[in-house]
Amino acid sequence: MASQFNFEIAKELPNGLGRAGLIRTPHGDIETPAFAVVGTHATVKYLTPDEVRSTGATVMLSNGYHLYRKAAEIDAAGGLAEYSGWRGPTMTDSGGFQVMSLGSGIGKVVSMDKRDIAREQAKSAKKDRLSQVSDSGVSFRHPTDGKIETFTPEVSMQIQHQIGADIMMAFDELTSIGDSYEYNVAALRRTHAWARRCLKGHQKLTAARADKPYQALYGVLQGAHYKSLRRRTAGYLGRLDFDGYGLGGAFEKERLGDILQWCNQELPKTKPRHLLGLSKPDDIFVGAENGVDTFDCVAPTREARHGRLYTLDGNINIRNSVFAEDDSPIDAECDCPTCQSGLTRAELRRLLKSPESADKETAFKLASIHNVHFIVNLLKQIRHSILAGNFIKFRDLWLERYYKK
Ligand SMILES: [Zn+2]
Known part of the structure; x- marks a missing residue:
């Protein structure tokens, strides 16, 4: 039942994009804008669920790729909220970023400086990828046992339904900062086809698992730093029956505000938006100002372990x-x-x-x-x-x- 998930806007900024609101999920409410703490493997490293709660966090994001071999076990435990002991609202990403970044063409999701971009372009030129993208999905060699695995939109939906997070992400193709405009056009066409396949798989699984709490599905927008591609994908995905939207892609930090405006001016205002993989304070302000409702990033915990406070x-x-x-x-x-x-x-x-x-x-x-x-x-x-x-x-x-x- 989609009524178990909804989003209300409490107040908008004068620019008509930024807003404060409330996302309701079967496992609790998320006051927005909000930061989702990342528990890649269903736990936040070195923290108990109570310690995570003591930070004030209200939502945890886990990783579809890192959990896919445990998906049946998580399902049997009653889903991610129960399995992890977190018990509050949860999100998963599709795993697409991780399987594609096994290839050498892709690095960090967004917010790169000039040095990062040069490094990405150098890696992209080598193209010695461990993963292969085709219209059906992404095949990759598992880094631990070398087994060839294939992620498709249908596989991603199956895994994410088993993991059982309140909010899931559609399987998309993330392009690298080194990819050409032409490659981005082709990748976007694939991402749109995959989005339709994700929705279909999601609707089938939702009906087949009607006894489970409703899981919302977000469509994911790519299109790098190209205004025409960003507007096109926001218009296209915005008309599909997603519960919300994920904003992804690799681009220069300076373009974040523009890209968010191009996307969010086209997307339906009434649905929540998640910015994938960012937590630098200046980026967060740009995001919130331009209509992002939730954020996630591993940086706060990773930096903490390196002594950066x-x-x-x-x-x-x-x-x-x-x-x-x-x-x-x-x-x-x-x-x-x-x-x-x-x-x-x-x-x-x-x-x-x-x-x-x-x-x-x-x-x-x-x-x-x-x-x-x-x-x-x-x-x-x-x-x-x-x-x-x-x-x-x-x-x-x-x-x-x-x-x-
Ligand atoms: Zn403190």
Whole structure:
């Protein structure tokens, strides 16, 4: 029943794109804009479900590719929310990005700087891919056992229905920043055909599994940095019966705002939109301003494990010797459980640099809680500023302080 999933807009920005709203799912509500914490393998690394909740996160995104060999087991456990112990709203991505990035042509999803682009183009030129894209789907050699596997739209839907997240993504072809316009046209045609096949598979599975909670399906928009392709795909997918939309693709960071405008001006306003794989604060502000409702990214936890911590005055690397005697909390204004515990920067640094693996794991946990809370809380504050009518003022003050250094 689609009524188990819906989206309401509470307030819009004057530009008619950005908004604060509410997504209702069978496993709970998501106030938007919101950050989805990433639990690739159904768990957020080093955090228990309770610790994830302590960050204020309201939704978890897991990965269709990393979970596909466990899909039947997750299904038997009652779906991702139950299997993971998270019990709140969940999302999965289609696995398409991971199987295609086994090929050498594709790197990070979005938001690249010039150096990333050069690297991508060099890799793309080599074309020694482990994955092969055809009209039927993507075949790839599994990196652990070498078995040849094929992901198709139908396979992706089957896997995602078994995993049972509240929100799923259609299987799409992500192009690389090194791909030509002509290649992007062909890939987009494939993505549209795959979108129709995903919808068909999804409708069949929804009917066959009518005893399960309703799962929403988002169509995914590609089209790189081409305005005509972005508008075309948004118009095309916008007319199909998706519950929401995922915004993907590889493009330069500077183009993010334009690309979101091209897509979101065409998409139906009444359906939620998810931006795949971004969490840098400047990108988040651009996203929220231009109509993105949810975000996800592995960066907050991955950076935490490397000692890179977010603060309102910019990021710090806690491994740096300047913090060896620093008795202040990670961020004096942060109300996450780590900062509230009285832990100092010097103590966290010692744990992270300790030869004992138990100490290191404690550091990973404490740092991850802080970083996830930082981004989750930023989205909450953005939501409040939209509701209060002072988004632009909040954005300018926040970014000025954060990027001052
Ligand atoms: Zn904190």
